[in-house]
Amino acid sequence: MNNNFDFSVADKILDAHGYKQQAVIAILQEIQEHYRYLPQEVFPYLSEKLDMSEARIYSVATFYENFSLEPKGKYVIKICDGTACHVRHSLPILERFREELGLSADKHTTDDLGFTVETVSCLGACGLAPVIMVNDDVYSAMTPDKASSLIQKLKEELANA
Amino acid sequence: MLKSRSELSALREEYAKAYAAQSRRLIVCAGTGCVAGGSMKIYDRLKELLSERGLSVAVDLEVDPHGDAIYLKKSGCHGYCEIGPLLRIDPEGWLYTKVQLSDCEEIVEKTIIGGEHIDRLACKCGCNTYKKNSDIPFYKNQTHIVLDQCGTINADSIREYIAVGGYSALEKALFEMSPEAITDEIKKSNLRGRGGGGFPAGRKWEQVRRQNTPQKYVVCNGDEGDPGAFMDGSIMGGDPHRMIEGMIIAGIATGASEGYIYVRAEYPLAVERLRTAIAQAEELGILGDNILGSEFSFKLHISRGAGAFVCGEGSALTASIEGKRGFPRVKPPRTTEHGLFDKPTVLNNVETFANVPLIILNGADWYLGIGTEKSPGTKAFALTGNIMNTGLIEVPMGTTLREIIFDIGGGMRDGAEFKAVQIGGPSGACLTREHLDLPLDFDTLKGVGAMIGSGGLVVMDDKTCMVEVARFFMNFTQNESCGKCVPCREGTKRMLEILERIVAGEGRDGDIELLEELADTIVNTALCGLGKSAPNPIISTIKNFREEYEAHIYEKRCPAGACQKLKKIYIDPELCKGCSKCARQCPVDAISGKIKEPFTIDLSKCIRCGSCLGACPFKAIKEA
Numbered sequence: 001m002n003n004n005f006d007f008s009v010a011d012k013i014l015d016a017h018g019y020k021q022q023a024v025i026a027i028l029q030e031i032q033e034h035y036r037y038l039p040q041e042v043f044p045y046l047s048e049k050l051d052m053s054e055a056r057i058y059s060v061a062t063f064y065e066n067f068s069l070e071p072k073g074k075y076v077i078k079i080c081d082g083t084a085c086h087v088r089h090s091l092p093i094l095e096r097f098r099e100e101l102g103l104s105a106d107k108h109t110t111d112d113l114g115f116t117v118e119t120v121s122c123l124g125a126c127g128l129a130p131v132i133m134v135n136d137d138v139y140s141a142m143t144p145d146k147a148s149s150l151i152q153k154l155k156e157e158l159a160n161a
Numbered sequence: 162m163l164k165s166r167s168e169l170s171a172l173r174e175e176y177a178k179a180y181a182a183q184s185r186r187l188i189v190c191a192g193t194g195c196v197a198g199g200s201m202k203i204y205d206r207l208k209e210l211l212s213e214r215g216l217s218v219a220v221d222l223e224v225d226p227h228g229d230a231i232y233l234k235k236s237g238c239h240g241y242c243e244i245g246p247l248l249r250i251d252p253e254g255w256l257y258t259k260v261q262l263s264d265c266e267e268i269v270e271k272t273i274i275g276g277e278h279i280d281r282l283a284c285k286c287g288c289n290t291y292k293k294n295s296d297i298p299f300y301k302n303q304t305h306i307v308l309d310q311c312g313t314i315n316a317d318s319i320r321e322y323i324a325v326g327g328y329s330a331l332e333k334a335l336f337e338m339s340p341e342a343i344t345d346e347i348k349k350s351n352l353r354g355r356g357g358g359g360f361p362a363g364r365k366w367e368q369v370r371r372q373n374t375p376q377k378y379v380v381c382n383g384d385e386g387d388p389g390a391f392m393d394g395s396i397m398g399g400d401p402h403r404m405i406e407g408m409i410i411a412g413i414a415t416g417a418s419e420g421y422i423y424v425r426a427e428y429p430l431a432v433e434r435l436r437t438a439i440a441q442a443e444e445l446g447i448l449g450d451n452i453l454g455s456e457f458s459f460k461l462h463i464s465r466g467a468g469a470f471v472c473g474e475g476s477a478l479t480a481s482i483e484g485k486r487g488f489p490r491v492k493p494p495r496t497t498e499h500g501l502f503d504k505p506t507v508l509n510n511v512e513t514f515a516n517v518p519l520i521i522l523n524g525a526d527w528y529l530g531i532g533t534e535k536s537p538g539t540k541a542f543a544l545t546g547n548i549m550n551t552g553l554i555e556v557p558m559g560t561t562l563r564e565i566i567f568d569i570g571g572g573m574r575d576g577a578e579f580k581a582v583q584i585g586g587p588s589g590a591c592l593t594r595e596h597l598d599l600p601l602d603f604d605t606l607k608g609v610g611a612m613i614g615s616g617g618l619v620v621m622d623d624k625t626c627m628v629e630v631a632r633f634f635m636n637f638t639q640n641e642s643c644g645k646c647v648p649c650r651e652g653t654k655r656m657l658e659i660l661e662r663i664v665a666g667e668g669r670d671g672d673i674e675l676l677e678e679l680a681d682t683i684v685n686t687a688l689c690g691l692g693k694s695a696p697n698p699i700i701s702t703i704k705n706f707r708e709e710y711e712a713h714i715y716e717k718r719c720p721a722g723a724c725q726k727l728k729k730i731y732i733d734p735e736l737c738k739g740c741s742k743c744a745r746q747c748p749v750d751a752i753s754g755k756i757k758e759p760f761t762i763d764l765s766k767c768i769r770c771g772s773c774l775g776a777c778p779f780k781a782i783k784e785a
Contacts, residue, residue: 024484025467029426056485063486063643065468066426082388083583083619084545086633121470121637123427124391125193126545126617127242127552136429138197 005041009034014049021052024060028067036076037068073109073116074161075154078133082122085130093130094119096144100151114158115151162446165454166336169328169447176324179224183232185273186251191316192238192395192553193430199262200246201235206265208233214269222320231273234321237399237434239312240553241299244284249294249312256294257282286550286571299550302568306531306539307515308555311399316434319441322402328447330518334410335455343414343521344370350525351537352517356382356473356510357585357614358690359536359603362517368497369415369505377417378506379408381514382478383424383431386470387586388637390617392541393511395553397424397431400515401438405461407514409448410521411507412459420459421482421501425466435463470641474689475500475508477643488645489689510615512541532558536602540613546582546620547574559600562592566620577622580721581705585614587634587641588694590701591627610701612694626723627706628713632660634698638691649692652683656699665726668714673703722784728769729785734759736781743773743782 013030017023027046032038038061047054061067079094097103097117101110109116125131128140132147139150163169189195189204211218211231219230239247244258248268255278257268264282271277284291291297314321322328334343348363369377381404385393396404408420424432439461442448450458469487471477477487479501500506516538520528532538536558542565545551549571556565562582566572573579581591584601590611592599599605606612621630639653656679659672680696687693703710712718719727732743732752737759744752744760751767754760762773762782773782 020484022482022484025481026465029465029467059486060484063469064466067467083586083617083633084389084543084551086388087546087619087621087625087630120427120468121386121641122388122390123193124385124394125197125242126389126391126543126619127194128197128245129545129551131197138193140194140197 005039007042007045010042010045010049014046019049021050024050024052024057025064028057028061032067036072036074037070040069070109071113073114074158075114075134076116076118078118078120078123080121080123080125080129080131080133081119082126082129084122084126088129090130090142092144093132093142093147096147097151100148115154162444163453164446166332169323169332169445169453172445173323173326173329175224176222176320177326179222180321180324183219184229184252186232186234186249187273188234188236188249188251188313190237190239190245190247190249190312191235191430192242192245192312192399193391193428194238194242194552195245195247196430198246200260202262203246203248203260203265204233204235206262207269210265210269211273214274216273221315221318222324234315235317236313237311237316238395238553240303240308240395241284241297241550242552243550248282253278254293254295256284256291256297258284299552299554299569299571302556302564303554304531304539304557305555306519307396307403307512307541308400308553310403311396314400316399316401317437319402319438319445319447322400326522327402327518328406330521331406331409331447332453334413334521335453335457338521340370340414340416343410346525347414347517347520350520350528351535352513352520352528353536353538353603354510355512355516355540355616357588357612359613362509362513365497365507365509366411366414368495369417369507372498372505374505376419376502376504377415378501378504379411379415379417379420380479380482380501380506380508381408381420381422382473382475382508382510383422383428384466384473384478385428385511385615386425386473386641387588387615387617389545389583389586389619390543390615392543392553392616394425394428394431396511396515396541397422397428398434401431401434402442403518404511404515405435405438405442405448407517408461409452409459410517411509411514413457415505415507417507418458418460420461421464422461423464423466423472423478423482425472426468432463432465439463469643470637471643471689471691474691477689478508479506486643488643489691491688512616533600533602535604540601540616542616542618544570544618544620546618547577547622547625548572548620549574556601558602561598561600563597565601565618566597570620573620573622577624579620580623580625581621581627583619583621583630583634583698584617585612585697586617587637588612588690588697589614589617590697591621591630591705593705610697610704612697624721624723626664626719626721627702627709628660628719629664629721629723631699631702632657632664635660635695638695641691642695643691646686646688646692648683648686649688649695652679652687653692653695655679656683656696660699663710663713664719664724666713666717666724668710670714672714673707673710677703725769725771729764730762730767730769730771730773731783731785732760732762733781733783736779738779738781740778742776742778746772746776748772 472487
């Protein structure tokens with residue numbers, strides 16, 4: 001446990017939500033938006049500030065798919081495997097991403113914390129299937145080859161950042 | 162801040178005049194699909210180019226003294242996502258498709274300054290070219306009521322919504338009708354829940370209205386989690402005020418003073434537009450305390466989901482808003498009695514609320530004239546899959562699948578053959594060729610074991626394996642099962658195991674019967690709608706495509722040729738030149754042979770990865 005953890009980010013978020021228990025999901029979402037995951041230090045802190053048990057906060061954080069207790073990569077690549085994308089062959093695209101980045105079904109994030117690859121059920125852009133999302137940008141009509149060139153581009157961006 | 166009805170009416174008159182005075186409008190589609198295609202860059206580029214030419218540009222509805230400004234706006238989804246990014250040019254009504262950044266200059270020069278049509282950008286279907294939106298078969302065969310303004314008005318502008326008559330239903334409900342009269346009108350219209358079940362909305366409202374509790378809630382279910390459906394996301398992002406107006410009217414009718422919109426996390430665009438819309442409505446006094454100077458107050462909040470499909474279920478959704486795990490609970494008591502924070506709650510879906518202002522304004526009789534007798538009105542569908550025209554459509558209830566797939570959807574892609582359509586997502590069922598002339602409405606579909614669900618239509622061709630589709634859906638529901646009740650938690654897991662075995666070529670005699678037995682148990686014993694409907698895709702694929710299951714199990718063969726593990730890859734000795742390229746590509750050394758003589762594949766080693774297929778320069782490697 002890190003004793004020097006800076007809680008000012010959490011304080012600001014808690015303040016904006018009026019320290020309401022009801023808002024715990026929104027609070028966790030905003031904390032995750034900041035850190036790209038939920039650092040373990042925030043659980044005891046939120047428990048005290050929201051006056052709810054750590055177990056309950058943890059139960060919420062582990063129930064919802066979007067929360068991550070592990071640090072995520074700078075680029076989070078979400079491959080849509082909704083029905084429309086699936087029937088237009090989204091799985092080979094997922095495999096290509098994993099192959100390019102040395103990831104697998106059990107390992108989602110690269111060791112340098114550059115990339116995270118995960119699947120989602122539907123991004124709501126079914127008309128352009130198969131689609132993927134990198135952070136907040138949607139890429140449409142993907143193919144495995146497009147995936148490879150996208151990774152090259154992102155790797156360059158990462159190196160130059 | 163508007164203090165009275167007459168102030169809103171005066172404002173509407175002013176905005177309507179300004180709206181009518183606009184001589185030139187450029188409408189850039191800012192739906193999820195077109196934004197992904199770069200439509201926002203096109204918007205910025207057009208704005209830049211117009212200013213460079215010294216033309217005056219307006220981006221929100223302004224009272225323009227000269228009426229010569231070019232009005233550039235971002236609208237919601239136009240529906241025809243397949244050929245986006247889309248740009249509509251008014252007053253001509255021209256639709257430009259697949260617009261690229263490099264086309265902007267030409268559009269400004271030729272069309273806006275020169276008034277000339279650019280043929281290259283027009284919509285082409287088959288051998289026809291269509292200049293106008295209204296001529297294109299995709300649009301011509303639809304009936305837009307709920308989506309009427311979606312794709313036409315500026316999604317970020319309350320002024321435009323008011324200009325086209327928005328919030329006049331609210332006025333009518335607030336100043337001319339009693340809560341009983343509003344509820345009666347909705348009941349009479351027989352508006353049925355668009356979220357899937359088709360429960361009459363008016364009955365829910367009545368149940369909530371009758372209870373004497375000071376605190377009641379109106380909740381909008383925008384947790385559109387069905388893979389392959391994006392109607393609600395498009396409505397929230399394209400015409401947010403219509404849905405908000407519907408929610409306020411529900412508040413008046415039931416005596417609720419607070420509302421929540423639960424939006425799924427994957428719709429950032431919809432959340433942003435809803436936030437803007439709520440802020441604008443608050444600023445005008447349409448939301449908040451003493452709306453338009455009346456006694457009625459209504460506050461609206463947004464609650465963002467965090468990625469749990471089960472939260473589309475009513476009691477799980479309210480638990481999630483309360484900041485808990487999204488576990489469903491046993492019903493009754495119903496949400497209408499013990500809903501959000503244990504208070505009586507009206508819970509309807511986005512599309513249902515979006516229908517409300519129209520019914521209040523035009524009357525129940527008007528609404529009853531659309532659609533079928535027992536399922537009045539229209540339904541929005543997300544049309545996707547292996548079809549020519551994908552996109553968002555709206556048709557009267559009772560429209561047949563054939564009309565949707567072949568007239569609006571333009572038929573199958575790449576000349577493939579129609580095999581089935583999955584309706585209602587993972588809770589729904591598949592319909593086949595024999596159902597093509599079935600009218601789509603709540604009751605007819607129920608009769609054939611399917612449901613409208615939230616309205617996703619995924620069209621599949623003859624290359625789609627139905628067992629694999631069943632596995633896909635079971636994988637989804639198994640992942641999303643919340644784990645509270647045993648039948649769903651364990652049952653879906655076992656069903657998935659069996660299906661995985663079958664598609665891997667390891668199916669056993671008796672698997673089909675076991676699947677049927679498990680399905681029957683889960684349907685009858687699961688706690689919530691997710692579990693109860695989880696076996697539907699399996700039940701319907703076994704019913705309609707039993708022979709495909711049998712081929713997988715007994716002949717170890719996939720009739721559609723889609724299941725990787727059942728593929729047989731062989732080298733045609735006539736075409737093979739013995740170059741050994743394939744053998745070098747093979748990751749498991751399954752290919753061997755002598756140079757310059759035909760090679761062979763050892764099927765006991767082959768993992769069917771397909772690497773060799775791409776490696777062969779002579780196309781000698783084939784799949785069977």
